[in-house]
Amino acid sequence: MQKVTIGFLGCGNIGSGVWKLISDFRYEFAHRHQLEITVKKILVRDVTKPRGFSLPEGVLTDRAEDVLEDSEIQIVMEFLGGEYPATSYILQALHNGKTVVTANKVALALHWHELQAEAVRQQVGLYYEASVCGAIPVIDVLQHSLGANRIDKLYGIINGTTNYILSRMAETGLPYEQVLQEAQQLGLAEPDPASDVEGLDAAYKLSIMASLAFHGRVTFPKVYREGITRVTDQDIAFGREMGLVLKLLAIAKRTGNQVEVRVHPTFLPKSHPLARVDGSFNAVYLHGHACQEMMLQGRGAGDMPTASALVSDLIRAATASVHQHPTFRNTEQPDPSLDFSQNWVTRYYLRLSCSDSVGVLARVSDCFAKENISIATMVQKDTGMPGRVTIVLTTHAAPELALQHAIHALDTQICRVESVIRVEE
Amino acid sequence: MQKVTIGFLGCGNIGSGVWKLISDFRYEFAHRHQLEITVKKILVRDVTKPRGFSLPEGVLTDRAEDVLEDSEIQIVMEFLGGEYPATSYILQALHNGKTVVTANKVALALHWHELQAEAVRQQVGLYYEASVCGAIPVIDVLQHSLGANRIDKLYGIINGTTNYILSRMAETGLPYEQVLQEAQQLGLAEPDPASDVEGLDAAYKLSIMASLAFHGRVTFPKVYREGITRVTDQDIAFGREMGLVLKLLAIAKRTGNQVEVRVHPTFLPKSHPLARVDGSFNAVYLHGHACQEMMLQGRGAGDMPTASALVSDLIRAATASVHQHPTFRNTEQPDPSLDFSQNWVTRYYLRLSCSDSVGVLARVSDCFAKENISIATMVQKDTGMPGRVTIVLTTHAAPELALQHAIHALDTQICRVESVIRVEE
Numbered sequence: 001m002q003k004v005t006i007g008f009l010g011c012g013n014i015g016s017g018v019w020k021l022i023s024d025f026r027y028e029f030a031h032r033h034q035l036e037i038t039v040k041k042i043l044v045r046d047v048t049k050p051r052g053f054s055l056p057e058g059v060l061t062d063r064a065e066d067v068l069e070d071s072e073i074q075i076v077m078e079f080l081g082g083e084y085p086a087t088s089y090i091l092q093a094l095h096n097g098k099t100v101v102t103a104n105k106v107a108l109a110l111h112w113h114e115l116q117a118e119a120v121r122q123q124v125g126l127y128y129e130a131s132v133c134g135a136i137p138v139i140d141v142l143q144h145s146l147g148a149n150r151i152d153k154l155y156g157i158i159n160g161t162t163n164y165i166l167s168r169m170a171e172t173g174l175p176y177e178q179v180l181q182e183a184q185q186l187g188l189a190e191p192d193p194a195s196d197v198e199g200l201d202a203a204y205k206l207s208i209m210a211s212l213a214f215h216g217r218v219t220f221p222k223v224y225r226e227g228i229t230r231v232t233d234q235d236i237a238f239g240r241e242m243g244l245v246l247k248l249l250a251i252a253k254r255t256g257n258q259v260e261v262r263v264h265p266t267f268l269p270k271s272h273p274l275a276r277v278d279g280s281f282n283a284v285y286l287h288g289h290a291c292q293e294m295m296l297q298g299r300g301a302g303d304m305p306t307a308s309a310l311v312s313d314l315i316r317a318a319t320a321s322v323h324q325h326p327t328f329r330n331t332e333q334p335d336p337s338l339d340f341s342q343n344w345v346t347r348y349y350l351r352l353s354c355s356d357s358v359g360v361l362a363r364v365s366d367c368f369a370k371e372n373i374s375i376a377t378m379v380q381k382d383t384g385m386p387g388r389v390t391i392v393l394t395t396h397a398a399p400e401l402a403l404q405h406a407i408h409a410l411d412t413q414i415c416r417v418e419s420v421i422r423v424e425e
Numbered sequence: 426m427q428k429v430t431i432g433f434l435g436c437g438n439i440g441s442g443v444w445k446l447i448s449d450f451r452y453e454f455a456h457r458h459q460l461e462i463t464v465k466k467i468l469v470r471d472v473t474k475p476r477g478f479s480l481p482e483g484v485l486t487d488r489a490e491d492v493l494e495d496s497e498i499q500i501v502m503e504f505l506g507g508e509y510p511a512t513s514y515i516l517q518a519l520h521n522g523k524t525v526v527t528a529n530k531v532a533l534a535l536h537w538h539e540l541q542a543e544a545v546r547q548q549v550g551l552y553y554e555a556s557v558c559g560a561i562p563v564i565d566v567l568q569h570s571l572g573a574n575r576i577d578k579l580y581g582i583i584n585g586t587t588n589y590i591l592s593r594m595a596e597t598g599l600p601y602e603q604v605l606q607e608a609q610q611l612g613l614a615e616p617d618p619a620s621d622v623e624g625l626d627a628a629y630k631l632s633i634m635a636s637l638a639f640h641g642r643v644t645f646p647k648v649y650r651e652g653i654t655r656v657t658d659q660d661i662a663f664g665r666e667m668g669l670v671l672k673l674l675a676i677a678k679r680t681g682n683q684v685e686v687r688v689h690p691t692f693l694p695k696s697h698p699l700a701r702v703d704g705s706f707n708a709v710y711l712h713g714h715a716c717q718e719m720m721l722q723g724r725g726a727g728d729m730p731t732a733s734a735l736v737s738d739l740i741r742a743a744t745a746s747v748h749q750h751p752t753f754r755n756t757e758q759p760d761p762s763l764d765f766s767q768n769w770v771t772r773y774y775l776r777l778s779c780s781d782s783v784g785v786l787a788r789v790s791d792c793f794a795k796e797n798i799s800i801a802t803m804v805q806k807d808t809g810m811p812g813r814v815t816i817v818l819t820t821h822a823a824p825e826l827a828l829q830h831a832i833h834a835l836d837t838q839i840c841r842v843e844s845v846i847r848v849e850e
Contacts, residue, residue: 021573021715028575032640032752129570135716137562137570145554145562148446148736150453215457273722276701290446290733291560294723297698298716308715311573322746327457 001036004318007067008042009089010080011051011060014103014130014310015042017303018077019053021311035318041067043080068092075317077310078102087111094118094126099323101313103130103306109204109220112211113330125323127313132205133158133282135305136298137312142212143326149288151213155424156250158205160280160301161189161196162228166236166246166265167278175233188280198227199263202250210252210261213286215328216335218252218261224342226264235351235419238392239267242377244349245275249424253344257337260344267349267423343401347376347423350407352391353383354415364391367409371402391415394423426459429743432492433467434514435505436476436485439528439735440467442728443502444478446736460743466492468505493517500742502735503527512536519543519551524748526738528555528731534629534645537636538755550748552741555734557630558583558707561723562734567637568751574713576638580849581675583630585705585726586614586621587653591661591671591690592703600658613705623652624688627675635677635686638711640753641760643677643686649767651689660776660844663817664692667802669774670700674849678769682762685769692774692848768826772801772848775832777816778808779840789816792834796827816840819848 008015022029022037029035039059047060061067067076068089076093078100080086087107090100095118102108108115108131119126129139133156142151157163161183168179180197183189195201203223210218228248236246249266253259268275273295277283282300287293299305317323329335354360361380368375374396381390395403407417433440447454447462454460464484472485486492492501493514501518503525505511512532515525520543527533533540533556544551554564558581567576582588586608593604605622608614620626628648635643653673661671674691678684693700698720702708707725712718724730742748754760779785786805793800799821806815820828832842 298719
């Protein structure tokens with residue numbers, strides 16, 4: 001029997017889930033893996049706070065060094081979240097020769113190069129399956145199971161909060177603010193929802209996934225990002241009439257060395273496998289040159305699904321003879337061999353508010369024609385407001401810059417652009 | 426740069442795909458993994474047969490020992506398929522100290538214990554991701570990514586041929602025989618389709634997946650099996666009216682030590698994620714106590730998707746410092762701690778052909794009531810045949826044995842059972 005002593009950094013929902021899963025899995029650790037896991041120290045802010053489960057005397061501590069400096073602790077599991085102090089703690093643990101298992105997407109997205117360099121230097125492991133999409137093993141699949149692929153496309157629904165909000169808006173027809181409030185009351189959105197609804201959370205995760213998929217560092221600032229705060233129930237309804245479903249999509253595409261990495265509200269045809277991923281589910285859909293299409297779907301958040309990834313990583317960490325690391329050049333800067341483009345080619349949905357006068361449609365069409373953008377559908381809607389009409393149009397595939405030019409060329413006196421939503425297939 | 430010399434057993438569609446993928450991936454092998462892969466020998470039946478791609482002089486051989494006995498060859502990739510001689514070749518390669526990467530579900534399902542024992546004895550690797558569901562990494566996910574889970578339910582659509590046939594039948598309303606012929610003409614079904622349509626292929630794969638999921642050997646004969654040869658377009662149409670979709674489902678369930686492992690035509694509600702997996706796609710849907718629901722979907726067959734799994738395994742095999750093996754007790758006999766039941770509890774769909782006489786419905790209902798089986802829906806259809814009616818009924822959840830008793834108790838003079846199809850949720 002191999003004895004493994006571990007420490008936790010944090011003991012909120014996820015830490016509690018990990019504690020429960022480890023406690024509950026003693027028999028399996030012993031009989032499947034000949035492992036005996038002892039949690040020696042758990043760093044918390046307040047050692048007196050009731051935890052809802054019993055911990056042995058002396059396990060809780062509010063001193064980080066009790067975990068980071070204890071020479072008996074071989075593996076540190078981190079679920080504090082956020083950039084600091086988590087990043088410093090992880091670095092220190094690695095520096096002290098401890099393998100780290102983390103769920104921290106922010107630390108990884110922003111400091112991966114430092115963390116990996118330190119882990120390599122100390123010949124210890126760094127495991128982070130839980131940092132992206134909870135229980136869904138997208139890290140391992142990208143890194144190993146699809147090792148013989150050039151991945152040219154990855155689409156993800158990787159933020160449960162925004163997917164819940166958009167699904168609920170589609171289901172109920174209610175406006176964004178009201179559904180957000182409902183999600184906050186249900187505990188599905190944070191009191192300060194910015195990280196989710198502004199697309200930050202998805203962008204952190206996408207920078208990690210895209211780095212593995214493209215085998216080169218895709219840094220967080222390289223991810224183009226728009227959140228869902230300006231999404232209207234009206235656009236969702238108009239989209240539905242055209243057979244489109246709105247998702248906050250994380251997109252990574254590669255053509256040769258040109259890559260595009262972006263998070264924004266996106267219409268998908270309702271026949272797309274991702275269009276049916278509703279509520280708090282996560283899913284990643286990808287295409288590789290050998291594997292072709294693949295989709296992984298599951299619980300992307302929640303204490304037990306995240307604990308599933310963390311404890312599975314713990315088993316790997318404890319049973320590995322040599323710790324493996326991604327083989328791409330993991331640097332602070334974006335990989336120089338990747339050419340990051342913001343002039344992607346996609347289809348667009350636009351909602352325009354126009355004055356109801358002769359020749360407006362022709363002038364709108366003209367602006368797009370001048371940029372060589374072909375209009376796929378155009379519908380004029382009655383607004384109920386005298387003198388104004390709503391025009392909903394979709395384009396064929398067009399470059400982003402051309403689209404932006406066309407929009408800026410529209411005469412704001414007669415035509416206001418209310419929404420621009422990209423349409424993927 | 427690490428030089429790895431490998432040999433192939435077989436060079437049909439899959440072998441050709443692997444050759445192409447390896448040739449095409451030289452740059453990535455070198456730059457990502459510092460590997461230089463040389464294919465030294467390829468065993469084929471006929472060395473003179475044109476292959477559609479050029480091979481270096483002297484690589485093809487019709488003598489197995491040129492691969493198995495060559496001391497330079499470190500890794501043997503096997504895609505002969507079938508039980509023999511593949512199993513003997515794999516054993517011999519392992520015995521000679523070579524790591525084996527295989528796509529052979531039959532060899533694995535029937536001889537896993539021998540193969541693993543020999544690999545452990547010789548301290549070499551045995552890799553078989555490609556044996557189940559092509560590119561979909563279900564082996565690795567069950568073995569590692571869900572390592573901290575007790576998996577209690579696994580549903581798979583794991584045979585593309587039957588899924589194509591059932592999808593086409595549902596789409597066109599055509600009868601089984603005609604759709605089978607069409608599939609054969611398109612190369613989607615073998616000239617002798619028995620292995621697919623009788624459920625053998627799915628049962629081999631399920632025995633492998635269930636062993637990993639339940640962490641105990643589930644041998645092939647323990648898999649209950651019914652094929653799709655008796656499926657009628659009529660049942661598919663009646664099912665559709667009730668919101669049900671017919672799939673050849675591979676099912677593994679566990680409650681405590683009691684397990685059920687079965688492959689048979691199954692109705693699923695159309696809202697189930699698997700109900701939308703059409704055509705030649707494969708998918709595995711599972712539930713674990715920590716990860717909760719998860720689904721993996723992709724290309725389960727085809728030369729490049731299978732090559733994706735084989736070459737990804739090749740990279741693992743070539744870069745592993747120690748080869749890992751499943752940690753369950755891998756024996757010839759079913760795991761004694763698993764209690765295999767054929768008296769599962771599920772819902773049923775039945776189509777009965779009855780004489781159109783007073784009291785028939787009451788007598789049918791009575792047979793089910795005597796076995797304590799509760800009827801959920803019952804519809805009488807006009808057959809157009811004077812004196813006969815068709816009764817379509819579904820039951821609430823009931824034990825298999827009770828259902829069989831009820832069926833046998835029906836008076837065959839007045840009522841013939843035309844179809845019995847299990848309904849899962």
